[in-house]
């Protein structure tokens with residue numbers, strides 16, 4: 001039976017909850033490559049609760065260190081407002097410091113994989129995700145205008161570098177199909193452990209809403225469907241109303257039936273928790289947001305001749321083989337480019353802009 005831990009915690013005293021998570025869900029980490037992936041939606045202050053709190057990341061990093069030695073990487077690919085600004089987002093949120101020197105820009109090295117052609121024939125995934133022996137996902141307890149809640153399953157959407165996320169948003173076309181696409185991305189590499197920051201959660205029209213709630217717990221599970229089902233119940237949303245949980249169940253990724261989930265801790269519903277409208281109208285019905293998403297999918301990289309040294313790094317790292325240097329400057333094959341923006345992240349001269 002899947003199990004979900006709900007452990008009381010505050011940001012000044014998060015270690016006992018993290019220790020309990022590793023007790024309940026032990027991992028063999030010695031000598032292994034361990035990727036720790038917080039939710040780094042964008043650059044913001046920790047108290048805005050837009051990202052996983054640095055105190056949670058730090059406690060997890062220290063725990064993993066104590067169970068090693070392991071080859072630790074901390075990384076994520078920020079969303080819409082953080083394309084090409086991976087490092088800045090970690091700095092602004094305080095997650096860089098919390099990563100204790102293990103931060104790596106996982107947006108500048110990716111590999112192309114076949115995907116569900118209903119959305120796009122291929123996607124590019126951060127190489128660090130594919131290389132990891134163990135992936136520890138650190139979602140944040142938040143709402144989301146397209147998926148209602150963004151928890152364990154949705155946190156894996158950050159495995160996609162750059163505007164890959166916007167491409168799939170666009171290809172999905174509506175909130176229901178977007179939820180299916182999120183699950184398709186999740187199952188490309190199912191993480192091994194989920195530790196959710198639910199000390200301060202977000203309600204209202206997330207994922208960057210100003211409406212915050214003190215929840216006061218850390219949650220943990222080794223099954224994302226079970227964790228998100230419990231999260232939904234806490235938020236006052238019956239899990240069976242969430243299409244992405246049905247999709248995940250249909251794909252054999254777990255079950256959202258609470259009767260079949262063992263709870264380690266106290267399961268309660270947060271009174272009057274504000275959900276976005278079911279069906280995703282908060283984002284799908286917002287013409288300005290849709291236009292902004294679309295604008296990101298038509299951007300293409302362009303090298304500045306004043307800065308480019310023709311080193312070829314971007315050409316060798318492009319997962320879609322969309323770049324070449326016919327003369328002294330990289331050129332992009334627009335038909336091949338999958339707008340992952342890895343080239344922009346990796347260019348040592350910061351010569352690539354998006355136009």
Ligand code: SF4
Pocket residue numbers: 303304307308309310311312313314315330346347348349350351352
């Ligand atoms: S990585 Fe940067 S400097 Fe090197 S070829 Fe590409 S654009 Fe030019």
Ligand code: SF4
Pocket residue numbers: 301317318319320321322323332336337338339340341342343344
């Ligand atoms: S040229 Fe396109 S596909 Fe290649 S790394 Fe740059 S953004 Fe990604």
